[in-house]
Amino acid sequence: MEYFLQQVVNGLQLGFVYALIALGYTMVYGIIRLINFAHGDVFMIGAYLGYFGIAYFHLPFPIALAFAMFGCGLCGIIIERLAYRPLRRAPRIAALITAIGVSLFLEYFTSLKFIFGPDYLAYPRPFTVTTYQIGGVSFSTIQIIVFSVSILLLVLLTYTIQNTKIGMAMRAVSFDKETASLMGINVDYVISLTFGMGSALAAAGGVLYGIAYPQINPFMGIMPGLKAFVAAVLGGIGNIPGALVGAIIMGLVETMSSAFVSSTLRDAIAFSVLIIVLLFKPTGIMGKMGTEKV
C-alpha cells in the first residue's frame, strides 16, 4: 500500500510537469487551431533561462522562476509575431509545418556554441533537499515545490481566464474570431497574449523539470513536449481542465506501468491508453464535439 502511494506521488509529480506544458498546447490550439510543435522547445528555453538565473545571476528561486517565465513569455510572443502571424490566413497545414520548422530551429540554433551550447548541463538546486516521511510515503522538498508551484499557477490561470477582462476576450476569440473582432476585441493582441501565457507556463514547467531531474540540454524538450501533446489530446485538445486531467493520467499511467508491469513496456502502455480513449471518445476525455466550420 505504501509502495502504491509512493508511486502515486511519483506519478503526480511527473503529471504536474506535463500539465504545465500541455496547457500551452491546449491554449494555443483553443484559440487559433494550431498545434504548436515548437512548444516543447520553448519549455527547453525556459529551463535554460532558469538555469542562467540560478547559476549565473544567483537569483533566489522564486525570482529565477519569474525571470524564466517572463523571458519565455516574451520569446513566445516573438515566435508568434514572426512565424505564425504572417500565416494567419494561410492553410492550416502551412502553419503546422512552420511550427515544426520553428521547433528544429530552436533546437539547433540553441545548440550553437555561443547560445546554450550542445552540452549537457547539471541543473543547480538553489535549496537543500530534505525528505519527509508521512506514513511510509516520502516527500522531498522538490516534490513539494513542484506540487505547490504548479497548483498555484493553475489556480492563477483559471482565475485569469474565468474572471478577468482579458480572459473573457480570450474565450471570445477562441469561440469566434470574426465576431470577437466585431465586438471591438483586438484579436492579434489576444492571440499574442495567449502565446505569451502558454510559453510562460512551459517555462515554469521547464524550471521545475530541471530541478526535479537535474540535467538539461537543447534537445530535452522533445520527449516531454510529445508526451504533453499526447496528454492534451487525451484530455481533449482546446480544453483547459482537460489538459490537466490528461497530463495527470499520463503521469500516473507511465509511473504505474513501470511500477507494476514492466519498465520496457511503459511507453507502449501509455500510448495504448491514448488510443483506447480516442477510440471511444474521439474528442478526448473532456473535449466537446463541435461542428467543423467550413
Next chain:
Amino acid sequence: MIRILCISLILVLGISCGPQENVIKVGLVAPLTGDVKTFGESTKNAFTMAVDEVNAQGGINGKQIKAYITDDKNDPTEAANAGSKLINQDGAKFIIGSVASKCSIPLSLVCQAAGAVMISSASTNPRVTVNDDGSRKSNIFRACFIDPFQGSVAAKFALDHLKVKTAAILYDVGNDYVKGLAEFFMADFVKGGGKIVGYESYTKDDTDFSALLTKIKEANPEMLFVPDYYNKVALIAKQARQFGIKSVMMGGDGWDSPEMLKIAGDAIVGSYFTNHYSSDDPRPEVQDWVQKYEKTYGNRPDALATLAYDATLLMIEALKRAQSEEPMKVRDALQQIRDFKCVSGSISFDEFGNPIKSAVILQYTKTGQAYVATVTP
C-alpha cells in the same frame, strides 16, 4: 548565394585537381559534442598528440600524417555519415573511432564495406568487430577489452571483494553497450551465486527514474549496477540517493569522466567502476604518458584518452610495418602485431581483432578516483 557557390566550386575543384599530396590520411570519428563530450575531447586530444609526435619524428616511412577529425555527436546515424565522409570525400582509408559502441557498430559496417581499416579506441561491445552471425569483420579492430570480460570482472569483484549477494540492474534498453554490459554482468553474477532482485530498463531520453527507483528500493538490493555513461549515471545516482537508496553503486568504463564528480557530487562518492587503466599505475609507460599529457592539456588523461593514444599508435605501427598504404596490407600487419607495448598494456590481437589485456577497478572519492585492484584475464 550563386557567387558563393561558384567560389566554393572553384575551390573544391582546385584542391582535387592539385598535385597528389605526399601524406597519409588518417581520420578520427569521436563524440566531440553531446551527452558524452568529455569522451570525445579526450579522444581527440590523445589522437592529435600521437599524430603530432609521429610527424615531428619524420612521419611514417618519410610521409607525414594528415589528420581529419569529425564529430559523431554520439549518434549512430551521424557516425555512419562521418565515416562515409572521411572515406569518400577526404580519402582517408585509416579510421580511428568511434567511442560509443552504438556508433562504432554502424561505423564498422561503413568501413568494412568501403575497404577501410578501422580501430575503435574504446567501444567494448563484441558486435563492433563481429557480425550478428558471429563472423569476423576482417578490417575492424579495437584497442580496449570487451564487455563479456568487463562484466565478469565487475561480477567477480562484487561477489568476492564487496561480498554482496543481491544486486539490481538499471539499463538503457536502446544502447548496445549498456544493454550488453548489463546482460554480461547479470550472467556472471548469477553464475557466481548472486541473486538479481531487480532488472529495469529505461530509454535514452528518460530523466524521471522515480518509478523504477521506488521499485528498486522495495527490492532492497545490496548493490545497484548502472552500466551507463557518466551523464545518465549522475542523474540516476542523484535520484537514487534522494529516494534513500543506500546500496553501493557500480558501473563500467562509461563512468570515467572528469565531469562525473562535478555533476553527481556526493551521490557518486564511494561507488566502484571497471576501467581500462589507472593513471596511478607505476609502470614507466603510464607515468611518462600521464606526465606528457598533463603538460600539454593541463589535466590527467582518462581511459578514453589513453585508449585513443594506443589506438593511434597501433595504426601508425601497422602503417610502418606494412610499408604501404594499401588498406589490406595494413590490415594484415595489424593482425600480426604481437606484444606491442602500449600505455594500457601490451597488445596482441585475438582472431576477432580484440586485444587481450587486464582491467582495473577504481572507486570515486571526494577528490577523484582511487585505484582499487587489477584483474587479469
